[in-house]
Amino acid sequence: xxxxxxxxxxxxxxxxxxxxxxxxxxxxxxxxxxxxxxxxxxxxxxxxxxxxxxxxxxxxxxxxxxxxxxxxxxxxxxxxxxxxxxxxxxxxxxxxxxxxxxxxxxxxxxxxxxxxxxxxxxxxxxxxxxxxxxxxxxxxxxxxxxxxxxxxxxxxxx
Amino acid sequence: xxxxxxxxxxxxxxxxxxxxxxxxxxxxxxxxxxxxxxxxxxxxxxxxxxxxxxxxxxxxxxxxxxxxxxxxxxxxxxxxxxxxxxxxxxxxxxxxxxxxxxxxxxxxxxxxxxxxxxxxxxxxxxxxxxxxxxxxxxxxxxxxxxxxxxxxxxxxxxxxxxxxxxxxxxxxxxxxxxxxxxxxxxxxxxxxxxxxxxxxxxxxxxxxxxxxxxxxxxxxxxxxxxxxxxxxxxxxxxxxxxxxxxxxxxxxxxxxxxxxxxxxxxxxxxxxxxxxxxxxxxxxxxxxxxxxxxxxxxxxxxxxxxxxxxxxxxxxxxxxxxxxxxxxxxxxxxxxxxxxxxxxxxxxxxxxxxxxxxxxxxxxxxxxxxxxxxxxxxxxxxxxxxxxxxxxxxxxxxxxxxxxxxxxxxxxxxxxxxxxxxxxxxxxxxxxxxxxxxxxxxxxxxxxxxxxxxxxxxxxxxxxxxxxxxxxxxxxxxxxxxxxxxxxxxxxxxxxxxxxxxxxxxxxxxxxxxxxxxxxxxxxxxxxxxxxxxxxxxxxxxxxxxxxxxxxxxxxxxxxxxxxxxxxxxxxxxxxxxxxxxxxxxxxxxxxxxxxxxxxxxxxxxxxxxxxxxxxxxxxxxxxxxxxxxxxxxxxxxxxxxxxxxxxxxxxxxxxxxxxxxxxxxxxxxxxxxxxxxxxxxxxxxxxxxxxxxxxxxxxxxxxxxxxxxxxxxxxxxxxxxxxxxxxxxxxxxxxxxxxxxxxxxxxxxxxxxxxxxxxxxxxxxxxxxxxxxxxxxxxxxxxxxxxxxxxxxxxxxxxxxxxx
Numbered sequence: 001x002x003x004x005x006x007x008x009x010x011x012x013x014x015x016x017x018x019x020x021x022x023x024x025x026x027x028x029x030x031x032x033x034x035x036x037x038x039x040x041x042x043x044x045x046x047x048x049x050x051x052x053x054x055x056x057x058x059x060x061x062x063x064x065x066x067x068x069x070x071x072x073x074x075x076x077x078x079x080x081x082x083x084x085x086x087x088x089x090x091x092x093x094x095x096x097x098x099x100x101x102x103x104x105x106x107x108x109x110x111x112x113x114x115x116x117x118x119x120x121x122x123x124x125x126x127x128x129x130x131x132x133x134x135x136x137x138x139x140x141x142x143x144x145x146x147x148x149x150x151x152x153x154x155x156x157x158x
Numbered sequence: 159x160x161x162x163x164x165x166x167x168x169x170x171x172x173x174x175x176x177x178x179x180x181x182x183x184x185x186x187x188x189x190x191x192x193x194x195x196x197x198x199x200x201x202x203x204x205x206x207x208x209x210x211x212x213x214x215x216x217x218x219x220x221x222x223x224x225x226x227x228x229x230x231x232x233x234x235x236x237x238x239x240x241x242x243x244x245x246x247x248x249x250x251x252x253x254x255x256x257x258x259x260x261x262x263x264x265x266x267x268x269x270x271x272x273x274x275x276x277x278x279x280x281x282x283x284x285x286x287x288x289x290x291x292x293x294x295x296x297x298x299x300x301x302x303x304x305x306x307x308x309x310x311x312x313x314x315x316x317x318x319x320x321x322x323x324x325x326x327x328x329x330x331x332x333x334x335x336x337x338x339x340x341x342x343x344x345x346x347x348x349x350x351x352x353x354x355x356x357x358x359x360x361x362x363x364x365x366x367x368x369x370x371x372x373x374x375x376x377x378x379x380x381x382x383x384x385x386x387x388x389x390x391x392x393x394x395x396x397x398x399x400x401x402x403x404x405x406x407x408x409x410x411x412x413x414x415x416x417x418x419x420x421x422x423x424x425x426x427x428x429x430x431x432x433x434x435x436x437x438x439x440x441x442x443x444x445x446x447x448x449x450x451x452x453x454x455x456x457x458x459x460x461x462x463x464x465x466x467x468x469x470x471x472x473x474x475x476x477x478x479x480x481x482x483x484x485x486x487x488x489x490x491x492x493x494x495x496x497x498x499x500x501x502x503x504x505x506x507x508x509x510x511x512x513x514x515x516x517x518x519x520x521x522x523x524x525x526x527x528x529x530x531x532x533x534x535x536x537x538x539x540x541x542x543x544x545x546x547x548x549x550x551x552x553x554x555x556x557x558x559x560x561x562x563x564x565x566x567x568x569x570x571x572x573x574x575x576x577x578x579x580x581x582x583x584x585x586x587x588x589x590x591x592x593x594x595x596x597x598x599x600x601x602x603x604x605x606x607x608x609x610x611x612x613x614x615x616x617x618x619x620x621x622x623x624x625x626x627x628x629x630x631x632x633x634x635x636x637x638x639x640x641x642x643x644x645x646x647x648x649x650x651x652x653x654x655x656x657x658x659x660x661x662x663x664x665x666x667x668x669x670x671x672x673x674x675x676x677x678x679x680x681x682x683x684x685x686x687x688x689x690x691x692x693x694x695x696x697x698x699x700x701x702x703x704x705x706x707x708x709x710x711x712x713x714x715x716x717x718x719x720x721x722x723x724x725x726x727x728x729x730x731x732x733x734x735x736x737x738x739x740x741x742x743x744x745x746x747x748x749x750x751x752x753x754x755x756x757x758x759x760x761x762x763x764x765x766x767x768x769x770x771x772x773x774x775x776x777x778x779x780x781x782x783x784x785x786x787x788x789x790x791x792x793x794x795x796x797x798x799x800x801x802x803x804x805x806x807x808x809x810x811x812x813x814x815x816x817x818x819x820x821x822x823x824x825x826x827x828x829x830x831x832x833x834x835x836x837x838x839x840x841x842x843x844x845x846x847x848x849x850x851x852x853x854x855x856x857x858x859x860x861x862x863x864x865x866x867x868x869x870x871x872x873x874x875x876x877x878x879x880x881x882x883x884x885x886x887x888x889x890x891x892x893x894x895x896x897x898x899x900x901x902x903x904x905x906x907x908x909x910x911x912x913x914x915x916x917x918x919x920x921x922x923x924x925x926x927x928x929x930x931x932x933x934x935x936x937x938x939x940x941x942x943x944x945x946x947x948x949x950x951x952x953x954x955x956x957x958x959x960x961x962x963x
Contacts, residue, residue: 035195036188038406040354041439045851048354076188085186093182096817099825100645101185102354102406108186127859134851136354136407137645138821139828140862 005069009034010078018065025049027065028075036076036105047133050106051075057113076105079112087157088112091150092143099137107133111147119155121147171725173658173879176816179650180665181404181643193358193376193403198432201360202231204422205278206435207268207285208444209260212296212514212844213309214289216258216267224270224284229277232429233285234269234421241390245382245414245519247616249481251310254390254420260289261309261479262514263845264444269421271433294514296844298453298476301511302939309479309512317512319477320485322492322772325946326564327503332468336459338544342536343455343935345910346528348476349837350448351521352856355406357445358436361422365430371423372399378408378644379415379682382615384674386415387423398423402672405683408644409829410520413684414447414482443849447519448839450487450510451476452528455938456536464546466555470505471495471529472938475518477510482519484510486611486775490525493776495533496563497606498574498783499555503951504564507943514844520684522829523886526607527893534603534894535909538901547591548602548898549582559872562952566768570780571882573809573870574604577785580807580868585787591902597792598802599903604785605890608778609811609874609883610687612763621760623691624678625699627656629707629755633742635660635667637699640680641692642672646885647818648688652696654814655878659700660707661724662741678758686883689814690779691761693878698759706755710748711739764876770949780874782887783809786827788895792903797918799835799900801863804892808867811874811882822884823867830892831863832856838912909934 002017009032016031023042028034028051040048042061049060052074079086085093088111098104107130114121114129121129126147127140135143184190221233236257244250256267268285272278292307300306301317308315333339359375371393377383380402388395405412418435425433437445455472473491477484492506523530541548557563559572582588582602590600614622626638637656643649653667670676680692704724712719715738717731722738730738739747749755766777786806792799804827813819836855840847848854873880893911901907906921909932917933925931 029195030197034188035191035197038192038354039194039356039436041851043439043850043852046354046439080187085183089183089186092186093178096179096182096821098179098182098185098645099647099821100353100355100405100407101181101190102192102645104185105188127862131858131860134354134856134858136352136409136829136856137825139824139826139865140859141824141865142821144859 005066007065007068007073008071009073010075020066022065023061024051024063024065024068025060028060034075034077038102038105047110048103048106050109050133052109052113055113055116057110074109076108079108087153088115088146088150091146095142095146095149097138097143097146103133103135107135107143115147115151115154120151123148170658170879172654172664174813174816177654177664179647179817180653181649190404192355192406193360193374194436196360196374196434198360198362201432201434202271202273202429203275203278204269204271204418204425204433204435205282206266206418206421207282209256209263209265209267211260211289211291212263212294213292214260215292216256216260216287217290218288219268220286221268224281227277227281227284229273230270230281231431232271232425234424239390239420239424241392243386243390243415244481245483245615246481246485248485251481254417262516264516265479266417269425271425271429294844296513296515296841298474298511299939301513302941309514318509319481319512320488320510321943322488323507323943323946324770324772324949325505326949327951329468329470329503329505332503333459336467337462339457339459340536340540341455341457342539343909343938344532344535345935346452346531347911348449348451348518348839349833350443350446350839350854351409351411352854353407353409353411356437356439356442357412357416357418358434359419359422360432360434361426362432363426363430368397370397370399371427372401373419373423374401374403375419376405376412377402378405378412378642378684380640380642380672380674381679381681383415383419387420390420391423400674402642405642405644408683409522410524410684411447413520413682416445439851440849443846444516446478446516447482449521450518450525450528452491453935453938454529454532456532458536458540460540460544464544464551464554466499466501468503469495469501473508473529474941475508475510476513478513478515478517480517482517484518487520487525489772489775491529493565494526494606495529496565497567497569497781498557498604500557501564505946507946509941509943515841516846523607523889524685527833527890530605530890531894531911534891535897538898549578549587552578552604564951566773566952567776568766570876571811571872571874572781572783573872574783574785576870577783577807577809578604580870581785581787581805584866584868585789585805587787594902597794597903599792599899599901600787600789601895601898601902602787603891603894603898605887606781606783607883607887607890608685609690609780609782609877610763610778611685612766612777612779613774614681621679621762623680623695624758624760625692625695626678626756626758627699627703629703629745631745631749633745635662636670637667637696638670638677639692639696640672640674640677641688642683644683646683646822647815648683648692650818651689651693651814655693655696656700658879659697659704661729662727686886689881689883690877693881694761695759697878699757702757702759706752706757707744707748710751711744713751714747768949770947779876780811780882782882782884784888784891786891786895788892788899790896790899790903792900792918794904794922797915799913799918801831801896803863804865806865806867806888807870808884808888809870809872809882810884811877812871812880813869814879814881819869819884820867823888824865826886826888827865827892828857828862830889831896833911834893834896835912905931907932907934
C-alpha cells in the first residue's frame with residue numbers, strides 16, 4: 001500500500017505516493033522523474049546513486065524514501081545555478097572528468113559535499129572523499145583535477 | 159598530475175586542441191539519457207529467469223503459475239525464440255533463452271514482462287524448471303578430459319571450440335640459429351569489464367502500418383544487433399529500428415547481441431506494450447563476454463648479443479559456454495606479437511575450449527593483453543639472462559616502420575622506438591632499474607594495437623563506415639553517423655573532424671548518431687576502429703561539403719577555388735583575407751548554386767589479409783604503439799604491491815582532441831592496473847564466487863597512481879588528420895610492466911595475473927628455501943594442435959623491406 005510523502009528535493013517540495021519499502025533511488029528515478037541519479041549495485045558498493053541528504057553524501061539505494069522526509073535532498077539536477085554550471089561542473093567539462101558519464105552524477109555529489117566542507121582539499125583528501133565512488137573510464141585522475149580546479153576557482157571567487 | 163606534450167601542425171584550428179567534449183555538459187548535469195532512463199507510456203518491466211545449474215538438460219518448463227499471476231503480460235521460453243545466433247558467422251551457437259540444455263550458471267532460461275519489477279520478479283520465481291544435471295566442465299583441464307559430457311554436442315569428448323596452428327617460415331631453423339633458447343609458461347586469469355552502466359534495453363512495437371519494432375539499447379554494435387534481431391525475430395531488417403543510447407561504459411562488454419535485447423523485442427511484439435529490461439549488477443557478471451583466461455607457452459631463440467631468431471607461441475583459452483567472439487579471440491592470442499619486434503620466423507598454435515562458465519569475449523585489447531603479458535615478461539627474463547638492460551633488448555629487436563611482418567601484417571607508421579626512449583628517459587630508467595632499494599622496483603614493456611580490424615565481422619565488400627552531412631540553409635551543419643559513443647569520445651571526434659574541414663568550432667556541429675533509421679552504417683565501437691574508419695568517412699563527407707561551398711563562393715566572389723580557405727567561421731581568399739564571407743552567407747550562396755547541400759563519405763580498409771586461414775585476424779590499416787615504465791613498492795612481508803607512478807608514451811599518429819586522448823591513456827593504465835593486481839573472475843567449481851562490485855575488486859581512487867603521459871606523433875598517412883587509435887593500445891604494456899617491476903623490487907617472478915599478495919609471498923618463501931622464486935603455471939596440458947598450416951613469409955622480410963602504401 002502506497003503512502004503519501006513529501007520530499008524536499010533541490011529546493012522544491014514534491015508530494016509523491018510511494019511504497020514504504022521503495023528506496024530513495026527508486027522514488028527519485030521512477031516517481032519524481034529525476035533520472036540523473038543512476039542505478040548501480042543496490043548494495044552500497046559503487047557510489048553511482050549518491051545524493052546529498054542534509055549536507056552529507058548518501059547512497060540513495062540504501063535509503064528508504066520514507067526516511068528522507070523532512071530532509072534536504074540534493075541531486076545532480078540541482079547543482080547548476082539557473083542556467084549556469086556550478087564551478088565543479090564547469091571544471092568537470094574542461095578536464096574530461098566524464099567519459100561515459102555514468103558515474104558522474106554520483107561522483108559530483110560526493111565531490112560537492114567535500115568542497116562544501118573543505119574549500120582546499122589536497123589530492124589525497126580528494127581521493128579519500130571519493131573512494132566510495134567507482135569509475136571505470138577515467139582512471140580517476142581527471143576527476144581529481146576537476147575537483148582541484150573547482151576548489152581553486154571557488155576560493156578565488158569567494 | 160598527468161601531462162601531455164603535443165605539438166599542433168599549426169595548420170589546424172581545432173584538430174589537436176582541447177575543446178570541451180560536446181557531451182560533457184549533459185553528463186555533468188545528469189541530462190544524458192541512457193537506456194535505463196527511458197520510460198514509455200504503458201511500459202512493462204522484463205525479467206529473466208537464469209539457470210541455477212552449470213550444466214544440465216532441461217526436462218520441463220512450466221510457466222502456468224507465473225502466467226496466472228495478476229499483472230503478468232507475457233512469458234517466453236526457449237521454444238519461443240528457437241533460432242540460433244551469435245556475433246560471428248562461424249559461431250551461431252546461442253539461443254535467446256536456453257533450449258534443451260543450460261550451459262552455465264546464470265544462463266537465461268525464461269523471460270517475463272509484467273506491470274512492474276516486483277511482479278516480474280515474482281513471476282520469474284513461479285516458473286518451474288526441471289533439470290537433469292550433467293557433470294560440469296569447469297576448467298581447461300576439465301575441457302580436455304575426454305570422459306566429461308560435451309557442452310556443444312552429445313556424449314563425452316574434449317570441448318574443442320576452435321583450433322589454429324600456423325607456421326611462418328622455418329621455425330626449427332630459427333631456433334637452430336639461436337645461441338640461447340627460452341621456454342616459459344604464463345597464465346592470465348579471466349576478468350570482466352564491469353561497466354558502471356548495467357546493460358538495458360527498451361523495445362516498442364508499432365503494429366501499423368506494417369509492423370515495426372524499435373529497440374533502444376546500451377550496445378556498442380547497433381548494426382550487428384539489427385542483423386541479429388532480424389534473424390531471430392524473423393523480421394525483414396527494414397521493419398526493425400535499433401537506436402543505441404549513450405553507452406555508460408562498454409570496454410567490449412556490450413559488443414554481442416544479448417538475450418535481454420531479443421526478449422524485449424519479442425515481448426513487445428507479443429504484448430503490444432513497450433518492454434524494458436535493465437540487468438542487475440549480478441546479471442552483468444553472467445552476461446560477461448570478458449577477458450579469456452589463457453594458459454600460454456612462449457619459446458624464443460636469441461643470439462649471444464640479443465638478436466631474436468625465432469618465436470613460438472602456444473595458447474589455450476578457457477572460452478566459457480559459447481562462441482561469442484572466440485574464434486577471433488583465439489587468433490588474436492597469436493597475431494600481434496610480430497608487429498612490435500622483428501620476428502624472422504614464427505609459429506602459433508592455439509585452441510579455444512568450451513567450459514560451463516559465462517561466455518568470454520572481447521575486452522579492451524581483445525585477446526592481445528594475455529600474449530603481450532607473456533611475451534614482455536619473458537623478454538624481461540631473457541634480458542636478465544643475457545646480461546642486457548631490458549630496454550636495450552627491446553631496442554635491438556624493434557620492428558622498423560613500413561615493414562611486412564612474417565605473418566603478413568602490414569606495418570606502416572611506427573613510433574615505438576621514440577616511445578621506448580621517451581619513457582626510459584622520463585622515468586629515469588637507467589638510474590633506477592636494478593638499483594633501487596629492496597622492495598622498490600621499475601618494470602618496462604611495450605605493446606601495439608590495431609586501428610580497427612581490417613575486416614568486418616561478416617564477409618562483405620561494403621563500406622565499414624559511412625557519414626552523411628546536411629547543411630541547413632540557416633547555416634546549421636548536421637552530421638549523421640551510426641558510430642556510438644561509449645565514453646571513448648567518438649561524438650567529439652566526429653564533430654571535430656567536420657568542424658576542422660569547414661572552418662567551424664566542434665560545438666557548432668550537430669550530430670545524429672547510432673540510429674539505424676537515421677544514420678548510415680558504422681560497424682560499431684570495437685577494435686579501436688571508430689577514429690580511423692568513421693573519422694575518415696567524416697573527413698571525406700566534410701571535404702565534399704567544403705568543395706560545394708567553395709565552388710559557390712568562388713563563383714560569387716570571382717576568387718579561384720584553390721585560394722579559398724574555411725577558417726574561424728569564414729570562407730575567404732587566402733591571399734586577400736578581407737575578401738570573403740561569413741559561413742552563413744557562404745551557405746546561403748551555396749544553397750542557390752549547389753543544391754542540395756548534402757554530402758556523404760565512406761571508408762573501407764585496404765585489403766590486407768595474408769594468404770592463409772586465420773589471416774583475417776590482426777590486419778589493420780595502421781597500428782598504434784605504446785611503451786610504459788611502472789614503478790612499484792612491494793612489501794616483502796605482506797606481498798602487497800602498490801604502484802607509485804606510471805610513465806607511458808603512445809604513438810597516436812596525431813591527436814584529434816587532447817583531452818580525449820589523455821583520458822583514454824589514463825583510463826587504459828587504470829584498467830591495466832586492475833587486471834595486473836586485483837581483478838579476476840574467480841570460480842568455485844563453475845560457480846562465480848564474486849558477482850558483486852565489493853568482491854570483484856577493482857581499483858578505487860586510493861589505488862590509482864599518478865600517470866605521466868607522452869604522445870609520439872607519427873602523422874599516419876592513412877589516418878584522419880594523421881590520427882591513430884588510443885582506446886586500447888595503452889592498456890597492453892602496463893600489465894607486464896607491473897610484473898617486471900615486482901621482479902625488480904623483490905626478485906621473484908609472478909608469471910600469472912592478477913599478482914595478488916599471496917602469490918608474491920609464496921614466491922618469496924620459495925626464494926628463501928632456495929627454490930625457483932616463481933609462481934605461475936607449471937605445465938601445459940597435453941594437446942595435439944595438429945600439423946600447422948605452413949605459410950611462406952612475405953617477399954619483403956621483416957625489418958628489411960619497405961612496403962608501399
